[in-house]
Amino acid sequence: MTTNFSSKYSANAEGMKASEIRELLKLTSKPGMISLAGGLPDPAMFPVDVIRELAVDVINNHSASALQYGSTEGVPALREIIAKKFHDNKVGPEQIFMSTGSQEGLDILGKVFIDPGDKIVVSAPTYLGAITAFKAYRAKFVTIEADDYGMNIEILEERLRAIYAKGDVVKFVYTIPNFHNPNGSTMSLKRRKKIVKLAEEYDLLIVEDDPYAQLRYTGEQLPRLHDLIPERTIYMSTFSKIMAPAMRLGWNVVPEEIYSKMIICKQSIDLCSSPLNQYLALKYLEGGHLEPHIERIRKVYGNKRKVMLESIEEYFPMGSHWTKPEGGMFLWATLDHRINTRKMFPRALENNVAYVIGGAFYPNGGGENTMRLNFSFSAPEIVREGIKRLGNVIEQELELMATPMPEWAELNFP
Ligand SMILES: Cc1ncc(COP(=O)(O)O)c(C=O)c1O
Incomplete structure (x- = not known):
């Protein structure tokens, strides 16, 4: 006899849906893709040597409590x-x-x-x-x-x-x-x-x-x-x-x-x-490891932020607006009101660049023409190239909208 497990779900679990964004992010792992979508720190910045040293100390000297x-x-x-x-x-x-x-x-x-x-x-x-x-x-x-x-x-x-x-x-x-x-x-x-x-x-x-x-x-x-x-x-x-x-x-x-x-x-x-x-x-x-680490990440991420802002200025078309974050890992772009970033997403993937669709961050809907861009993860030259590709994708989208529909497109096909 097969069991109908879904009938056993709680009302809370019933309402939980797989995140559309996680599904979309899976598409961004193909070779050659520049993903400005993730929300990750740069792994090159992890304090690996420090953590190695601390792990040995903790295991050698504090195992009774730490484990x-x-x-x-x-x-x-x-x-x-x-x-x-x-x-x-x-x-x-x-x-x-x-x-x-x-x-x-x-x-x-x-x-x-x-x-x-x-x-x-x-x-x-x-x-x-x-x-x-x-x-x-x-x-x-x-x-x-x-x-x-x-x-x-x-x-x-x-x-x-x-x-x-x-x-x-x-x-x-x-x-x-x-x-x-x-x-x-x-x-x-x-x-x-x-x-x-x-x-x-x-x-x-x-x-x-x-x-x-x-x-x-x-x-x-x-x-x-x-x-x-x-x-x-x-x-x-x-x-x-x-x-x-x-x-x-x-x-x-x-x-x-x-x-x-x-x-x-x-x-x-x-x-x-x-x-x-x-x-x-x-x-x-x-051990005082926090302060030098923060100084390092501030320098590196601060530079990536600058590169992203400069590249957007250079490559995004007129009619785009973007935040100028004083810190953190993300920048938010609002595009021409006719653009729907969800609909544009496949075109971005074709052009080997990814972002997060802004609408995902609106629990009651909205933000159709917005996107989140991450600057902490990729190297500066990759951030720049990613923004260049994205600028191109937005231009293509706008051009397509400006192109008049051919006459046949207005006929009602059954
Ligand atoms: C605003 C905000 N709150 C909470 C979290 C979760 O952080 P944690 O890794 O500590 O679970 C994140 C992670 O990106 C975040 O951006």
Whole structure:
């Protein structure tokens, strides 16, 4: 007898769909392809020698703890040094818990806060991994248009007013204030302050996802939302971009009242994040390896960013707009309104260049003429060539649109 497994799915699993983007990205692995699509750090930048040295030290000197189960909160010494290095001891280690990447932190948020149909506020576009994490708990997305300076606060205020006037509430506001994934924007100080005011007015919980904080190449560092309103903010960051993604190690700074609830949820997911990796991260920070590494990546990625911006300026046709990110790994391009980047994608693949279709980052639809471009992964000359090819693809698309349809094309064929 065959079993009908799908009839056994939970309602949550029923709603989970394979990511279209992952399927499309599979097409980008053919030889000769330049992919500006991935969201990966440059593997040439991994601190390989340092990690090798630290691994030997951890195994030789800390194996009893590093290879054992650990506490759900994380290794105390690591939480202490994170509080000191990243938060100037303005938060204590008892407010921090480690997660298996920030991605697990997002899942925990869903588990703790979202019942089916609950409203959460996100920018449009927003991080795809957050969309999938919150969708899994059947959240309703309230999308706030974003521009070069982050989410539009006037629109946020309007939407909140309308929602609360109906007696409804939002569970949290999810933001990526620095070097946004996907749109590369940095939220202005004025908007940060305004979000803080709205948080007080509407009793909001803010989620500040900040994986790229240390990857600033230009401009002034701005205060975190967590600095401005710690009692209402959950702050998340990660070792993925400042050490290696395979660490699968993030940290979460959480208001006291919700800390234990989040820990209970994490416990049922994975008991603890890898103690081995936590010891590696601890030694990395203790040994002073973070600072020179960040200096190196800033230099290298900063140059790739510059090359991408210069190449776009040179090769993209009139009518294109793009963000000028002050940091991070991504730039966001908005093309002529007639272009649909989803429809254009096969032409890009034919021309051996790939991007991420912007629409994928809009949970409620939109962004048809947008795309995300990654500048951290490829070598500068490859970034340049990729943009040149993409410029060509966009030109071809525009030319095709400008070409009048032949008469026969207007006949109605059966
Ligand atoms: C905005 C944002 N949040 C979270 C993550 C997930 O990070 P992690 O590798 O720590 O799971 C990413 C990864 O790219 C990201 O861009």
